[in-house]
Amino acid sequence: MSKRAAVTSQIMDIEGEVLSTSLGSYFPIVWDQAAGSKVWDVEGNEYIDLTCGICVTSLGHCHPRVTSAVSRQLQDLVFCYEFPHPNRSRYAQRLLDTLPFDEGRVLFKSTGGEAIDTSMLLAQFETGRNEFIAYHGAFHGATFGALALTGERKYKEGYFLGQRVHFVPYPYCYRCPLGQSFPGCDLRCADLVAHAIEYASTGSIAALVAEPMQSSAGVIIPPAGYWTRVREILDQHDILLIFDEIQTGFARTGRFYGFEHYSVVPDIIVLSKAIANGLPMSVVAARSDLLAHWGPDAHSSTFGGNPLACAAGLAVLDTIASEDIVGRSQEIERIIQDHLRPLANLSSVGDIRGLGALWGVEFVSDRATREPAPTTVAEIRQDLQEAGILTVNGGVHGNMIRVLPALTIDFDLLHQTLTTFTSIVGEHGEYRIGRDEGDMPDAEIRVPA
Ligand SMILES: Cc1ncc(COP(=O)(O)O)c(C=O)c1O
Incomplete structure (x- = not known):
């Protein structure tokens, strides 16, 4: 050797x-x-x-713009707990410009799973309900809440996960769970969301959580019209739509966000991974009315929105714009x-x-x-x-x-x-x-x- x-x-x-x-x-x-x-x-x-x-x-690894923004920030200010700092306010504003909300707010976290858990807490807090709908094959992280949404046994075996989650099949056309083919199927799989709400739940569903396209589960791209139909069903029952854009966001799918391929706007969007090009950073973004009811000190995190992560985040947004x-x-x-x-x-x-x-x-x-x-x-x-x-x-x-x-x-x-x-x-x-x-x-x- x-x-x-x-x-x-x-x-x-x-x-x-x-x-x-x-x-x-x-x-x-x-x-x-x-x-x-x-x-x-x-x-x-x-x-x-x-x-x-x-x-x-x-x-790309060690993008020069991100590296120099982080290096500069390392000299000036690494950490200031929850005290305001210019990077955080600037980054929050810039991020909101990319998001579909007329008026929105953001909450910073550090990892994807942590932000998914937060989005679940937010949905429960805002709706006063405690159940969720998630998808077969889904992966949203390894924290307690995110894992409960996971639709793959190998990640869940051996734990007691508490949350009440109803699973429905993802619109995986190549292996259609209903044996149908698109468009003749008339999106019958979307009706399974209505079935879960009407027959499986206790009538207390806070939100449906999904990736707009499932990445790890096999790059599964829902057919045209699927999310519009699901959104209609959710609206009939006042259920929130949470999109996990942790893999599909930030230009990965040819649009800024994956959901932009469909004519729907979610209520809550969860971001992480590419947003700081390698530094730990995650975001729960939502319509303003959803993120305006938690009282002071009700929900925060030590490292969320720290100056270094925000410096990286700003450099990422600059690069996305300047390098098309x-x-x-x-x-x-x-x-x-x-x-x-x-x-x-x-x-x-x-x-x-x-x-x-x-x-x-x-x-x-x-x-x-x-x-x-x-x-x-x-x-x-x-x-x-x-x-x-x-x-x-x-x-x-x-x-x-x-x-x-x-x-x-x-x-x-x-x-x-x-x-x-x-x-x-x-x-x-x-x-x-x-x-x-x-x-x-x-x-x-x-x-x-
Ligand atoms: C779609 C999606 N959501 C959430 C997560 C969890 O992110 P983290 O590992 O940062 O907790 C992942 C991680 O792979 C993911 O792919």
Whole structure:
């Protein structure tokens, strides 16, 4: 073993001994440095990052503007508890300019799960009700409230989670829980929300919590009209709509927020991950009337809205505007779609879905039965890593490879990386017709109408 490889294995061994066994099991790479879309490990190997730490470093690692804003702030003021400071007021105003509320307010937290819990408390406090609706496959964090909303058993097994949550199937058209197909289905799955309210609940539902598109559960993009129908149902019962935009927000899907692809406006929006490009920061944003009733000292947090996180947040907003990051996300969508399209002819590929810079390829062992193929995903990701490309998996069956490049990625680099990506994926299956054929059925690349 080389000296450098020995460093990797030593660090892996220590982590294996002293860290909780609950952490994700990633491939054995020990990160050393990162810049833009590139990562270097302690052995000096270079990788292209198609994960962004799951939609966190969306402006690329160590974006110079964010780094210098944070460095400057480190010299001036790191922490001031809840005392007002210029960054916090400026950031809150700038953030509200991006949000859909005529009049809105924000509450700062540090992590996604924490902000989700806060949104649940807010919904309970404002409605005087205590139940929630959430979705199969949902992941909203590992805190007590967020975990109760989680629609995946592996995250919940072994706990008593208290909250009363009614789960409904997400509109996952490729594996429609009702065996229907869109648009002939007439969005029957949305009616299951009405069923949960009318038959499963005690009539005390405070809010429905959802990602506008489920990311980790498999880049699942609800068909056109779905959220409008759900919003109508919720309005009939005065139930709040909370959108978790922690992965889909901040230009990831080709619009500033994921919900902008649909004609709905939620009551509460939860943000985190990309908003500070790697620093811990989260936000609960809501219509003013919802965030104006908690009394003084009723709800705050030690690190929420600290000067460093707000400096990073402001630099992120400046960069999104000055580098036309929303426009770049749309161009990235075109590039990814062009590269991935031929994979729709591959025997091991069941479906390809995406928007902006949020894409996933779903692998199956049999296209007819749609049997998920998580082992194929593990093999391909290993090959990709050996070729210097880092990816993350997805899907409740673990049978998806997600493609989540930085929104600042150089387009030539993206083309090169995707050429390698599709060539490696192509080795794990048979092309039914030529890999360069462009005449794939539309249904095999899903973007909302
Ligand atoms: C959609 C979504 N919501 C919430 C969370 C929880 O965020 P955190 O890990 O910062 O608590 C995550 C984390 O992956 C997420 O993907």
